[in-house]
Amino acid sequence: MKVRPTLRLRLTLVYGALFFLAGLTLLGVTYFLFNQQLNRSFESRYAAEPGKTKNLIFIEKGGVELRGQDAINWLRQQEEELRGVAITSLLSQGAIALVVVGGAAVGLGWVVAGRVLAPLHLVTATARKIAAAPMAERGLHERIALQGPADEVKDLADTFDTMVERLDHSFDGQRRFVANASHELRTPLTLNRALVELAMHRRTASSDVKELGESLLEINTRHERLISGLLLLARSEQEIAERSPVDLADVVTHVIAHTERDAADAKVSVYEVSAQAPTTGDALLLERLVHNLVENGIRYNLDDGTGWVRVVSRTVSEGRVEVEVSNTGPSVPPYDVPLLFKPFHRLGTERTVTGTSAGLGLSIVRSVAVAHGGDIRAWPRDGGGLVVVAALPRARD
Numbered sequence: 001m002k003v004r005p006t007l008r009l010r011l012t013l014v015y016g017a018l019f020f021l022a023g024l025t026l027l028g029v030t031y032f033l034f035n036q037q038l039n040r041s042f043e044s045r046y047a048a049e050p051g052k053t054k055n056l057i058f059i060e061k062g063g064v065e066l067r068g069q070d071a072i073n074w075l076r077q078q079e080e081e082l083r084g085v086a087i088t089s090l091l092s093q094g095a096i097a098l099v100v101v102g103g104a105a106v107g108l109g110w111v112v113a114g115r116v117l118a119p120l121h122l123v124t125a126t127a128r129k130i131a132a133a134p135m136a137e138r139g140l141h142e143r144i145a146l147q148g149p150a151d152e153v154k155d156l157a158d159t160f161d162t163m164v165e166r167l168d169h170s171f172d173g174q175r176r177f178v179a180n181a182s183h184e185l186r187t188p189l190t191l192n193r194a195l196v197e198l199a200m201h202r203r204t205a206s207s208d209v210k211e212l213g214e215s216l217l218e219i220n221t222r223h224e225r226l227i228s229g230l231l232l233l234a235r236s237e238q239e240i241a242e243r244s245p246v247d248l249a250d251v252v253t254h255v256i257a258h259t260e261r262d263a264a265d266a267k268v269s270v271y272e273v274s275a276q277a278p279t280t281g282d283a284l285l286l287e288r289l290v291h292n293l294v295e296n297g298i299r300y301n302l303d304d305g306t307g308w309v310r311v312v313s314r315t316v317s318e319g320r321v322e323v324e325v326s327n328t329g330p331s332v333p334p335y336d337v338p339l340l341f342k343p344f345h346r347l348g349t350e351r352t353v354t355g356t357s358a359g360l361g362l363s364i365v366r367s368v369a370v371a372h373g374g375d376i377r378a379w380p381r382d383g384g385g386l387v388v389v390a391a392l393p394r395a396r397d
Helices: 007-046 068-132 152-200 207-236 248-258 260-265 283-299 361-371
Strands: 058-061 064-067 244-247 268-274 278-281 307-315 320-327 375-380 386-393
Touching: 007 068, 064 068, 068 152, 152 207, 244 248, 244 283, 248 260, 248 268, 248 283, 248 307, 248 320, 260 268, 260 283, 268 283, 278 283, 278 386, 283 307, 283 320, 283 361, 283 386, 361 375, 361 386
Parallel strands: 268 307
Antiparallel strands: 058 064, 244 278, 307 320, 320 386, 375 386
C-alpha cells in the first residue's frame, strides 16, 4: 500500500520550498550588489579627474619602493584578494544563515499548517464518529459547532452541521411515522378480527363462510405480526433510558420453555447451555432478542426430525456477556449473512414471509443489541445452518 504524504506535510514542504527559493534569490541579489559596489569603490581609487593624473603613489614593500603603475598593480592584487575573501565570507555565512533560518521557517510552517488544518481535523473526527456508529442514524446527533472567524473552513463546518441536522430530522421523522402508522393500524385490524370471528361463529354460517373466515384470520394475523414487529423495531432503535439488572441465563431458560411447543411441532431438539451472564437493560426487549434468535433457529431448520438448536449464555470477559444460538439447517452463503439483518430480507425460497413471520426477526435482534451498547455477529455453520452471537455489556457489580 502506497503511503501518501499528509496535507499538513505537503503544505509545510511548500512553505519551506518557497522560503528557500526567496532566500536564494535574496542571497543572489545581495552578492550581485555587493560585487558591483566593490568594483565601483576600487575603480574610483584609480580614476583621475579630468586634466589630472594619479601616478604619485609610493609604497614600500619589504624595503622596496613601488611607484606609479607598479604600485597600482600591487594594490589591485591586494584588492582582488580582499574581494575574494569578502565574497567567500558573504556566500558561506549567508548560506549558513539561510539554512538555519530556513529550518526555523519549516518548523514554523509545520505549526502554522497544523493550526490552519485543525478545523478540518475536527470535521474529519466528527464524520468518523458518525460513520463508526453501529447504525447510521445513531451518530447523527454529533455536531462540529466550530467557533472562530467566518471564513471558508467555518462555512464548510456549518454546512456539514446543517446537512447532518437535516438527516437527523429525517431519520427521526421516519421512526415516528413508522411507530404512529403501526399504532393507528392496530385498531382496524382488531376490528376486522372481531367481525370475522363474529361471522364465523354464527349458527347459520356455512362451511364456505367458515373457510373464508379462517383465511381472513390468517391474513389478519400476518398483518398484526408485521405491525407489532414494526412497532418493536421502532422502539428498539431508541436509546434505552431506564435499565434494570437482567441475567441472560434466566432469559434463555424462559424463552426455551415458551418455544418448547414450536420446537416439538417442527421436530427440532433444543439444547440449553446456560451460565450466568449479567447485563442491564430493558428486560422485555432482551427477551425479544433471545426469543427471535431461538424462533429463527427453530423455523429455518431441517424438517426430517434430525434438526437441533443450541442456545448458550456466557460471560466472555470482565466487560462482555454473550448469547449464542446455533442450529442445523440449509447452507447460507457467507456473503448473504449481513443481508439477513435487513428488514424484510428473504434468503432463497426457505426464507419467505409467512403468516408466522414478518421478516423483521433479525432486524429487531440487531436493533435491540445496538440499543443496549452491544453488537451482533453471525457466520455460516459447517454442515449447514447459522451461528449468531449477541454480545452485550456486562453489568457492573
